[in-house]
Amino acid sequence: MHIMEGYLPLTWCIIWFIISFIIVAYGIYQIKKIADETPESKSLLAVIGAFMFILSSLKLPSVTGSCSHPCGNGLGAALFGPAVTAVLATIVLIFQALLLAHGGLTTLGANIFSMGIVGPFIAWLVYKGCLKVNISSTIAIFFAAFLGDLLTYVTTSFQLAFAFPTPTFGAALTAFLTIFAVTQIPLAIGEGILTVIIWDRLKVYKPKLLDKLGALAPNET
Amino acid sequence: MKHKVINMKTSTLIILAVICIIIFIAPLIMYNGHGEDDGYFGGSDDAASEQIEATNFEPWFSSIWEPPSGEIESLLFALQAAIGAIIIGYFFGYWRGQGKEE
Numbered sequence: 001m002h003i004m005e006g007y008l009p010l011t012w013c014i015i016w017f018i019i020s021f022i023i024v025a026y027g028i029y030q031i032k033k034i035a036d037e038t039p040e041s042k043s044l045l046a047v048i049g050a051f052m053f054i055l056s057s058l059k060l061p062s063v064t065g066s067c068s069h070p071c072g073n074g075l076g077a078a079l080f081g082p083a084v085t086a087v088l089a090t091i092v093l094i095f096q097a098l099l100l101a102h103g104g105l106t107t108l109g110a111n112i113f114s115m116g117i118v119g120p121f122i123a124w125l126v127y128k129g130c131l132k133v134n135i136s137s138t139i140a141i142f143f144a145a146f147l148g149d150l151l152t153y154v155t156t157s158f159q160l161a162f163a164f165p166t167p168t169f170g171a172a173l174t175a176f177l178t179i180f181a182v183t184q185i186p187l188a189i190g191e192g193i194l195t196v197i198i199w200d201r202l203k204v205y206k207p208k209l210l211d212k213l214g215a216l217a218p219n220e221t
Numbered sequence: 222m223k224h225k226v227i228n229m230k231t232s233t234l235i236i237l238a239v240i241c242i243i244i245f246i247a248p249l250i251m252y253n254g255h256g257e258d259d260g261y262f263g264g265s266d267d268a269a270s271e272q273i274e275a276t277n278f279e280p281w282f283s284s285i286w287e288p289p290s291g292e293i294e295s296l297l298f299a300l301q302a303a304i305g306a307i308i309i310g311y312f313f314g315y316w317r318g319q320g321k322e323e
Contacts, residue, residue: 003269005280007270049308050304054302054305061249064248066262068265099297101288102266160273179269179272180265186244186245189244193244196237197234205316206316
């Protein structure tokens, strides 16, 4: 989902940068609030940030014959919501832009928007929706992680199709979706499973904290 | 408050891990013998960049610093994963040692 450095027209760089900046700023404010209200959740924040660090460094092969990487953004979104996840994604993306020439500073806003905002936002909606109807949090986290990952890549495809609608928007969108979203499906399933495993351990070690954060289904508390 | 959090059995966790491994090994078996030279196992990010270049767009900015070789790049990727793994391992070990929460 990384749009490479310089591969987006300046206008789009600015638009995505402004949108992402607002949400990341709100996320920083939320993290401060969480750290004040429930100081014990700081270690949980570190763990979900670390989870994102690992998953986004793994470039995995897909059945389409090309490679891509998962995002790890569903876990954070389910626990702390999309704005907090946007902050963590920003850290990962800056690391990769500066040290790995993966993504870039000019495209940072666009990349935060896909991996840090839309993906986590969908994951968060799906997760909360599942809990509302009393689906077990373990099943809910699978779908949150799966869709968070997939929608990140769908967002990138839309961003590129908006910027490069040649020959038509539809044709460009299909081309980018084929490159990104189709490749991503098996990876997103894998990410879902990995997130379920981590989630299961978190429920063993930190049931009270998860409950306090409102991250468990009503019948689990 | 009483917690009735239901956790998975170890066997379920192992089955999930195996499914995960199969998902990522399958492509290696399906395209065994193919490689980068005939267009397999390239990155989707690069494929998108080529698609963009096909519209005659000239990238107007390039990375301030790039890993000078594939070796250095894999070093930094490994470092990224290691940092994440240390943090998760540290806290999971710490929590486990603490025993169940009160």
